[in-house]
Amino acid sequence: MTAALTARGVVLSFGATPALRGADLAVAEGEIVAVMGPSGSGKSTLLHCLAGILVPDAGEIHFDGRRIDDLGETARSELRRDRFGFVFQFGQLVPELSAVENVALPLLLSGVRRDAATRQARDWFGRLGLDGLEGRRSGELSGGQAQRVALARGLVARPRVLFADEPTGALDSLTGEQVMELLVGSAREQGTTVVLVTHEGRVAAYADRLVMVRDGRVTTPAEVTIP
Numbered sequence: 001m002t003a004a005l006t007a008r009g010v011v012l013s014f015g016a017t018p019a020l021r022g023a024d025l026a027v028a029e030g031e032i033v034a035v036m037g038p039s040g041s042g043k044s045t046l047l048h049c050l051a052g053i054l055v056p057d058a059g060e061i062h063f064d065g066r067r068i069d070d071l072g073e074t075a076r077s078e079l080r081r082d083r084f085g086f087v088f089q090f091g092q093l094v095p096e097l098s099a100v101e102n103v104a105l106p107l108l109l110s111g112v113r114r115d116a117a118t119r120q121a122r123d124w125f126g127r128l129g130l131d132g133l134e135g136r137r138s139g140e141l142s143g144g145q146a147q148r149v150a151l152a153r154g155l156v157a158r159p160r161v162l163f164a165d166e167p168t169g170a171l172d173s174l175t176g177e178q179v180m181e182l183l184v185g186s187a188r189e190q191g192t193t194v195v196l197v198t199h200e201g202r203v204a205a206y207a208d209r210l211v212m213v214r215d216g217r218v219t220t221p222a223e224v225t226i227p
């Protein structure tokens with residue numbers, strides 16, 4: 001297996017609160033990995049370390065064979081902009097922008113010209129069943145529609161890795177499943193590796209593999225059930 005993304009012995013505390021205590025995870029190229037575990041166990045912190053948002057106190061993060069946790073802030077933010085996509089629980093669309101402008105944003109930030117960025121962004125509306133909603137602002141979209149727009153924004157720049165933190169957490173189960181179908185379908189189509197944090201078993205079931213985070217460490221589900 002070629003690992004796209006690896007965490008080795010990652011330790012991180014917030015002040016006196018330990019969040020990760022030696023987390024190890026290797027995610028293969030194109031793999032969709034679900035991360036589950038109790039509240040406060042360190043799932044989001046692990047995702048943020050893998051994505052170069054947080055810098056571990058100890059341990060290493062490697063992406064594409066290159067160590068990334070020791071890069072400076074600018075290099076890490078360029079890496080996030082050029083190689084990674086993100087979808088969060090509440091979509092976090094920019095409320096002042098239209099749906100299509102939100103989707104085009106990552107392309108514009110990467111230097112794609114506005115007309116080309118808008119064209120590429122528009123393509124996603126048909127693919128995700130959002131035709132006709134291009135001009136709406138986030139306040140004029142349902143939760144499921146807003147999350148599909150957020151998904152389009154996360155994938156439009158064809159990231160190598162999509163980080164999804166509770167992408168269905170604010171949706172009812174049917175809408176959540178529709179979002180997951182689109183997320184997984186689109187990621188597979190473009191070969192995007194996915195790290196998916198979720199509380200829901202039925203959401204995790206879309207992944208190729210499930211790992212558990214407990215007390216700041218990664219285990220497999222089998223290890224958890226062995227007494």
Ligand SMILES: Nc1ncnc2c1ncn2[C@@H]1O[C@H](COP(=O)(O)OP(=O)(O)OP(=O)(O)O)[C@@H](O)[C@H]1O
Binds near residue numbers: 038040044
């Ligand atoms: N910014 C922060 N400042 C202080 N403590 C934090 C911060 N972020 C997380 N923590 C603490 O670190 C630990 C791990 O948090 P994390 O958010 O990674 O857990 P989680 O498994 O994602 O939880 P949840 O499922 O509730 O979202 C928790 O004890 C949490 O309170």
